[in-house]
Amino acid sequence: MKTEDLLEMLEKDELREPRAGQVLWRWLIPALILSALAMAGILGVRFPMEKTLMTPEIAPKFYLPLLLGVIAMPIAVKFARPLARVRLSWAWVFPAIGLLLLGYAFVTTPESQRMMDFRGKTILPCLLSIPLFSAPILVAVLTSLRQGAVIAPQRAGVAAGLAAGGLGTAIYALHCTEDSPLFYVTWYGAGIAITVIAGALLGRVLLRW
């Protein structure tokens, strides 16, 4: 094909693809609904919800990951634009807050009970559920990013993993009955880390163009 002929066609093609941010909603809302329904259907919501949402020591397990997800989502989508300057270093604030909570819980928990709280009863379900409920959200973000021109696929995957891991964990927190920060900071953190690693690996594969 002559380059001239190609240019002729490109010039006349006035249709533009939608931006990643526009596509995101199309995928994200069904993904959130799917994860929430799966959580409610398979595991069940813990009632009364006020206990999770309003108790000072327990509430962070829902609000912290939610905040992480809400902050990371628009940042992840920025990776669609080659010239967007995207920083991820802010994300370290979350492990830092987690450590503070952990330290607080360590000090306020009687020594005899620390190990019991830390282990809880549901490490494995927690480590499986968080990546599982995050997965549809991760797929939604990565699918939207494919619409863009991602120059740094691995970092974009990390951002997508933070967004998905945050929201997926918030969903799981509505079921989980482990209320000590010794448990939820550690194991939720691990669940989110697994999601972030999955995001980085998938990003390298899926965000090529």
Place this chain on the structure above:
Amino acid sequence: MIDNEWMAMMHDRQADWTRLLRAANAGDTRAYGLFLQAVTPVLRSVVRARGAGLPEADCEDVVQEVLLAIHLKRHTWREDEPAAPWCYAIARHKVVDAFRKRGRRIHLPVEDFAEMLPAAPEADPTEKADIETFLSHLEPRAADLVRAIGLEGKSIAETGDAMDMSEGAVRVMLHRSLKKLAALRERLIEI
């Protein structure tokens, strides 16, 4: 040596490309054509300079792949951004990718694009990819449409009349055909 004249020229390139691409976004197809015409020789220079050992025909194929990428990803450019660095970012990514597919690793700093002068105008550069192969991958109507617009240089309206299609349908089919072309090239099918 970097003299003032050269600096001024590079500065002009930035301003010109941005102006043209903004006009193109506003629906000025002529400006878009000029933009592509301005970008092509710069791409050609970079690809040839970096394509050490790659035959000229393959180089031209790489240039075409980059042009397709710039075209199909132009929604990732925001009007408040300068167009040239955006083009360089897309082109760099795509050139490295194109060489990797052809079994070559290249180091390509993005500055190469900014500093590269356009290749001197010349008679049609040869290219390897054959349009007939591309057409054979399209459904018959899309192939006719690509032939009319790409080879015969017909307008959207003329093509619509000739093929008894609405202009909207012609636009959609053209766009889909270009996406298909990019996908085929991605799999390194020589067309």
